[in-house]
Amino acid sequence: MPSLRQIRRKISSVKGTRRIMSAMKLISAVKLQRVQGLLLAFRPYSDAFSEIAKDLAFRCDPKWHPLLRRPQERKKLHVVFMTSDRGLCGSFNSNLIRRMETFLVIDAKAYEQVSFRFVGKRGRDHFRRQKVQVQVGEFVTAKSYIGVNERNFGPVAKEISSDLSREFAQGEVDEVILVYNYFKSALSQVITFERILPIEPEERLGDSRAIDYIYEPDREGVLNFVLPRYVETRVERALLESITSEHGARMTAMENATRNADEVIRKLTLLFNKTRQALITKELMDIVNGTEALRKGGVD
Numbered sequence: 001m002p003s004l005r006q007i008r009r010k011i012s013s014v015k016g017t018r019r020i021m022s023a024m025k026l027i028s029a030v031k032l033q034r035v036q037g038l039l040l041a042f043r044p045y046s047d048a049f050s051e052i053a054k055d056l057a058f059r060c061d062p063k064w065h066p067l068l069r070r071p072q073e074r075k076k077l078h079v080v081f082m083t084s085d086r087g088l089c090g091s092f093n094s095n096l097i098r099r100m101e102t103f104l105v106i107d108a109k110a111y112e113q114v115s116f117r118f119v120g121k122r123g124r125d126h127f128r129r130q131k132v133q134v135q136v137g138e139f140v141t142a143k144s145y146i147g148v149n150e151r152n153f154g155p156v157a158k159e160i161s162s163d164l165s166r167e168f169a170q171g172e173v174d175e176v177i178l179v180y181n182y183f184k185s186a187l188s189q190v191i192t193f194e195r196i197l198p199i200e201p202e203e204r205l206g207d208s209r210a211i212d213y214i215y216e217p218d219r220e221g222v223l224n225f226v227l228p229r230y231v232e233t234r235v236e237r238a239l240l241e242s243i244t245s246e247h248g249a250r251m252t253a254m255e256n257a258t259r260n261a262d263e264v265i266r267k268l269t270l271l272f273n274k275t276r277q278a279l280i281t282k283e284l285m286d287i288v289n290g291t292e293a294l295r296k297g298g299v300d
Contacts (some may be wrong), residue, residue: 004279007272011265018261025086025254032186032247035150038099039183039240039287046237051202053230056223059202059212064219066169067227069199070140075112078173080160082180082242083123085146089246091251092181092189093122115173117160118144119239153239161232168197168240176237186248192241199227 002010062068081100083093088098100123108114118124143163148156167173180188191243215222 011268021254021257026249032214035197035244045231049233054202059198065223071174074174076173077111077114078176080117080178081123083120084246089250138211157236161235180238181241181245183244190243
């Protein structure tokens with residue numbers, strides 16, 4: 001049985017851990033509230049922009065713009081894989097990594113080349129340790145992006161989307177997908193595989209291509225603005241979804257850790273009281289036995 005000093009040290013250690021977990025939960029809650037507001041405001045804009053871009057893809061000939069290219073055979077796949085830089089966020093990263101490993105084993109066999117671009121250290125470090133061949137563009141090591149947050153995701157999304165659009169337009173890749181956690185709530189995130197290139201036209205019940213838009217200043221100018229901006233918008237949306245999901249997962253994980261620490265403290269306190277009571281009882285028994293021995297010795 002551990003001594004009272006050892007139990008007291010354990011209780012003090014768990015209380016210190018609990019204070020850290022509780023502080024991290026509060027910090028994540030504040031960050032979640034801020035970035036969730038950004039995400040909820042951005043979703044209608046990104047959805048509307050996607051609808052416009054897909055409507056243009058439906059009405060326009062693929063020859064009119066490089067981003068409208070529809071490869072006959074999709075042999076080169078490019079994956080933008082979004083994880084977090086830090087841990088302590090539950091199964092946020094592990095679920096994504098397992099799902100990606102399953103995808104590489106089963107679905108990626110249909111492609112001759114699968115290239116990666118990483119956002120976040122966890123996914124990058126995992127696949128580097130596993131010695132997975134990572135190639136992009138001119139068959140060099142993929143660029144990774146570290147430290148992406150709600151303050152700097154815009155420039156990062158612009159750089160990623162510019163590279164993706166260039167690679168697709170030049171025929172270096174035939175398909176681009178974004179892999180990230182879609183934010184439903186702080187308790188629920190959904191792993192999402194989103195294909196952003198080639199731009200898939202929306203299916204319609206009736207063919208309305210005869211009713212075309214009036215383009216100002218001209219069709220080429222509109223396509224040159226809308227289609228690259230569509231790719232940038234989807235990358236921005238995915239980054240915001242991933243960042244929001246990370247904060248939600250970390251807040252939930254820290255809340256669970258705080259609750260578990262409370263339970264451990266309760267059990268250790270109970271053990272401390274039982275141990276102290278046992279020691280007191282033992283001392284009382286020693287006193288009683290000693291007194292009884294003295295009394296019997298005096299009688300003899």
